[in-house]
Amino acid sequence: MNIELTREYVAELQALIEAKDEKSALRMMENLHPADIAEIYNELQIEEARYLYLLLDPETASDVLVEMEEDDREQFLKVLPPEVIASQFIYHMDSDDAADVIGDLSEDKKQEVLLHIDDVEQAGHIVDLLSYDEDTAGGLMAKELIQVNENWGVTTCLREMRKQAEEIDEIYYIYVVDDDNKLKGILSLKALLLASSDTLIRDIYDSDLQSVSTDTPSDQVAQIMEKYDLVVLPVVDSIGRLMGRITIDDVVDVIRDEAEKDYQMASGISEDVETTDSPIRLSRARLPWLIIGLLGGIFVAAVIGRFENDLKINPEMAFFIPLIGAMAGNVGIQSSAIIVQGLASNSLGLESTFRKLSKEFLVALMNGLILSTLLFVYNFFLSDSLALTYTVSISLFVVIIFAALFGTLIPLVLNKVKFDPALATGPFITTMNDIMGLVIYFMMGRILYDVMI
């Protein structure tokens, strides 16, 4: 059921909570998907949400917990005793979700919750998963999967699958392993449906499959699943034993997060924030970049200060300061954004850095020529100063070329030395280009005014 969350709905629910009308409140949430309930919680006070939460049956409650945002979940779990978390919530979760939830707890509470998990197999799975870095395939994978031995027949296989299936919500693929648990291939449900009952698995499985190792970084996992259009990806250890599987829905989150991070970086926001966060948090996420911008601006002021005399004689030079600065920034960001995006989606291809720079140079040459000419025509007819006309247009041309080259080179260099290339698209490069642009502008002005007047 698709539900449109409205302010009226939330208000009604709040009234019911106020009146402690458990039955009506529960009825309002009936048939809602856990993701919808988690979304409603975002709109409520924490006490209201907690009240509703404890009304839900444990299975729904667990699902809602998984769907909640991390910081909300922390708030939620803080007041619950470890044995309740273990027996009521963790019990109903898949291993990967359980590991995510437990991983966010404090070290002490984590241990206590783990000790209260009755199902030893599940506890073992969770401990295994917690040992992997969050940003690797190991941190993304779940342990639940259907696996069959290559030496089984179709009938044994179906019987064993029935046993395993009871623990698993969705079956997408059946993994085929050998006696050492090493991953041999994949068995499609189609092949299983079409096979006669006395066929051996080894004769119908497909050995051509993608897999990743537990320590493959998560952005690489995302790239592989995206490129090969995979819905599930098996994860193996260093000697090829099947350890778990990653499903696409977890990877969609990685893709979304990655894209949002680059976008926020380009917009000068340094933490993962949303409009619904508190003003303090929103302010903190933006202040670092603004302070860098401020320092850059102060530095630029000092640079222009060196040209105070030029400005005194030719105050009209000041008119085009913003234009030069803005164009330098715009061109730089355009050039670096395309590199950052290429790095993120792994689509840079095999072009060498030199070829990339040559191409950028060519693009900058064309754009620079067009833009400087436009500006020249404008100033030629409308400005009183021919010296200014020449200074502005020639500087713009030079600045565009420099900004394009810097914009291309800097993210590539950052990436080479293992920094986040997206740093290049923030206020950092804008400020740097501002300074470079204005120095070129004023130097050019000094020369041309000397020559022409």
Place this chain on the structure above:
Amino acid sequence: MNIELTREYVAELQALIEAKDEKSALRMMENLHPADIAEIYNELQIEEARYLYLLLDPETASDVLVEMEEDDREQFLKVLPPEVIASQFIYHMDSDDAADVIGDLSEDKKQEVLLHIDDVEQAGHIVDLLSYDEDTAGGLMAKELIQVNENWGVTTCLREMRKQAEEIDEIYYIYVVDDDNKLKGILSLKALLLASSDTLIRDIYDSDLQSVSTDTPSDQVAQIMEKYDLVVLPVVDSIGRLMGRITIDDVVDVIRDEAEKDYQMASGISEDVETTDSPIRLSRARLPWLIIGLLGGIFVAAVIGRFENDLKINPEMAFFIPLIGAMAGNVGIQSSAIIVQGLASNSLGLESTFRKLSKEFLVALMNGLILSTLLFVYNFFLSDSLALTYTVSISLFVVIIFAALFGTLIPLVLNKVKFDPALATGPFITTMNDIMGLVIYFMMGRILYDVMI
């Protein structure tokens, strides 16, 4: 098999093509995934790629075609006769891929290819799919799916599934329909595996499922699949009949494209480009924004021109022009980026516009206060002019508040009037904020210099 594409590999392949050594070339591509082959093609000249392409068996060739980028594909198909496209390539494709490929052809060629498809059912599917808008659920869906009637028993169901499965690569879900083909629910493979053979489908299917209509916009499809962690989503027509299904891999592309588009918009790039595109195309994608930036810069120059006298008397006012402009731009982009992102991921929540603005106002107040104070301290100790010190700091404070409010309001308004809110994050808002900021700065200067000197 995962393959790392290297320059050596491509060079070797090119040498084999040059030597017309078909066998060795084919051996080099053996075991490669079609997506990898498509990637190799990106690195080759079009004639080289076409040579390799015609060596492949039709099924692999079809898959490669589907994986190729749109413009490459167009180049490829241009020289092939319609009957070859129909019988060799389209024949092996799923209906959604086939519709995508055919949809890109010219109107004439499209008709001819359709006429050459021998399988009437497939041709019908493709024609159906072509009738939907590309950016809707209808345009994303495929017709191939497994459907069973609610009145069947498990044995009938398995027999019918075997029949249908021959045409379908992957089975994720089984859809349950009634006698009118109306979608009733979903049958999990797990339920089917666990059921005894005399059970009726109507007793084991799950009627609680998400579906979308053929005209649901694709970004909404992506949001639904992301929110509910779906791998496949059924599509129904206006009276609830099952029309097709959308798989997550197609939606991952939508999510990626959406994120890239917003990112490129924020970076001032107006077309979907990649580093591997030609310089002309790269230049064309950037020029529009640069011209807007240039016009903005010219306008700013005219605005500052109105304050030429002030500048003549107090040339030091020019020093802080870039700082004011840059801070106005940065704050504006920060504010609008967070709104654009919230709109894209549908995570704005239920906060009213007024509440959002109040919050932004609060954030701007805090940040403005901190930044203006920092700047005041710097200038107080290092600048000769107290009037300048006050002018710069007070202007900065006012500018930050205005920029934050504009930055929040503009994408919301754009969205309301059905424009792309991401427009707000490009050079447009930067330029607007530049102008607003400098007018405030010079007006403030006029007042304060008058008062203080």
